Amino acid sequence: MRITVVGDVLLDVDLAGEATRLCPDAPVPVVDIAEVRRRAGGAGLVARMLAQDGHRVTLVTVLSDDDASLELEGALAGIRVVAGHSGVRTPVKTRVRAGRQPVVRVDEDCARPAVPAATAAMLKAMEQAEAIVVADYGRGVAANPEIRSLLTALADNIPIVWDPHPAGANPVPGVTVATPNLAEATKAAGRAAETPDEVAAVGNALLDRWHGNAVLVTMGASGGMLLGQDDRQPRAIPAPSTDVTDPCGAGDRLAASLAVHLAEGRGLDDAAELAIRAAADFLGAGGVASLPDRHRPVWRHRRDEDAMALARRVRANGGTVVATGGCFDLLHAGHARTLAAARDLGDCLIVCLNSDASVHRIKGEQRPIVSEQDRAELLLALACVDAVMIFEEDTPEACLDELRPDIWVKGGDYQASQLPEAGLVESWGGRCMTVPFHPARSTSILADALAKVS
Incomplete structure (x- = not known):
């Protein structure tokens, strides 16, 4: 299956170790780092997940020319990347964990840049897709006018799953389903939501604002709330019970799975239920910490090969x-x-x-x-x-x-x-x-x- 991921990439750095003492200079834990892992984040993480599942993945994004971008290229080895130039430094998010407990996250160069240009190759790669995931991380790829115009035209023919971001662009009209989490949904709708009825009201407000075919509001351990343009009656989808210490990557796993099931011809209700289950299973297996360092073929030198x-x-x-x-x-x-x-x-x-x-x-x-x-x-x-x-x-x-x-x-x-x-x-x-x-x-x-x- 040919799936194209469109969106912003960043470099995720995981520092893992043990905290057994406090710093003498301040009442903060000292983490003795035992492992350092660098991986593709944002749209790059979605692409890696899909590639790991065996799909033919193309990542449409923009890259910088700094050392962090070079690390990203290594982390994306084995995935077809069609990239324009970002014009800014690569955003880096560093997470520190003591055992299984997150301690702190440090963000570098994560300010919202100007909207980057789209190349002809980027647009062509989108036209070849059987399904598209838009992984918007608020850095401008999903705001590009040419990309948005093409996505609007493609929405009538192929499934498009849009994972929005509070600092990003609104989904284009006609997308198959948008997948905001509850915090993103309430911010976009401009209203709070605590009860199921209030969540449904937020979802309906986003359907009116975004003009998409459906909205799936995800709520962590509480599952999700699905609302469609044709039938505004909400459907609550429970999530399997899971022991979660770090929810990072759950939204990416859900969006990736949802696109696959829709492209396979499943109805939206079934696809959403399977995607929520896949996200729970992903977190239950350890989340991003359980992923291999990168999706790539394992090359071994053969003695008869120079x-x-x-x-x-x-x-x-x-x-x-x-x-x-x-x-x-x-x-x-x-x-x-x-x-x-x-x-x-x-x-x-x-x-x-x-x-x-x-x-x-x-x-x-x-x-x-x-x-x-x-x-x-x-x-x-x-x-x-x-x-x-x-x-x-x-x-x-x-x-x-x-x-x-x-x-x-x-x-x-x-x-x-x-x-x-x-x-x-x-x-x-x-x-x-x-x-x-x-x-x-x-x-x-x-x-x-x-x-x-x-």
Whole structure:
């Protein structure tokens, strides 16, 4: 099934650990972070959920050119993304949890920007959809006039589920169903609602205001209230009892499931009931914390497949090719950490490895300590390395020009734009990025230590 998700993306960062003491400077808990996870949020989360369910997903959005956007691209690997330029920094939402208990959320660059432009490719991707989910997170994609005009025209032919946002645009007329939560619904309607009759009144007010075919007001553990344009009689849909500690992502799960069931030809009542059940099951299974780090195929290097063949195969399947380079003379923990971080940015990691002759010219007469074939074998023994490409030159430019990775990664404390290879990589549309450098772990330190015990 071809489903297009239209909307705003953001980078979600989850910091998880344990809190066993209070800060001496203020009466706040100290959380010892044990795990850091970065994932696509907003419309990106909806797209990931649908892709994980096995659907052919296209995400229509806008992206920035900062490092957070690069993280987003890695988190969206395996999903077709058709994006325009946002013109602003990527919004980042960082959640801190102690055990299962949320402690705080920190938002960066989340102010509402100007409405971004829509490209012809974005509009074409919408026209090819069998169903559309509009995941409006208040950053302007759903407010674009061209996108809104096309959505209005498509509403007569395909299911459109609109998940609104308090800072976003109103749903276009004719959408199949809008899915505000109770807080969003009361704010949009301009009236409070506590009793079922008051919730129904809010839903009917939104039907009049938005001119959609139906409104499903979601109410957390209380389920939802469904109202249709043809029959204004409300239908209360209960939610299964679920142990919930973090409701994040429930609305995204509901909207995604609702679109799928409508596209399959189910009636709105049945689709809404199944979607509410899916959202409850999602939260019961752990919510966003239970999701894999990203939806992507698992690539593994085959001994009979060289680096170039691997890169072609990954690209043919819509994946992202990541490359890094170096001598890796004595493999140590710093290398392993850098390589693992690089692999997390895409769908395969190819190491461009200096040959013995190259290392000898760069490092001196006593190097390399380990031969190129042994260095390559040790690298391939790491789960994060998918292929090794040995080059003879002193610098990796020729190797890079042949491989043309989507992302070139180096470890260091300098800016990605300052990498010597940045201009070359950017010439074919690639991106450069640095990952944390671990100064206490280096080949020189390890070699000196070995010399003392030899």
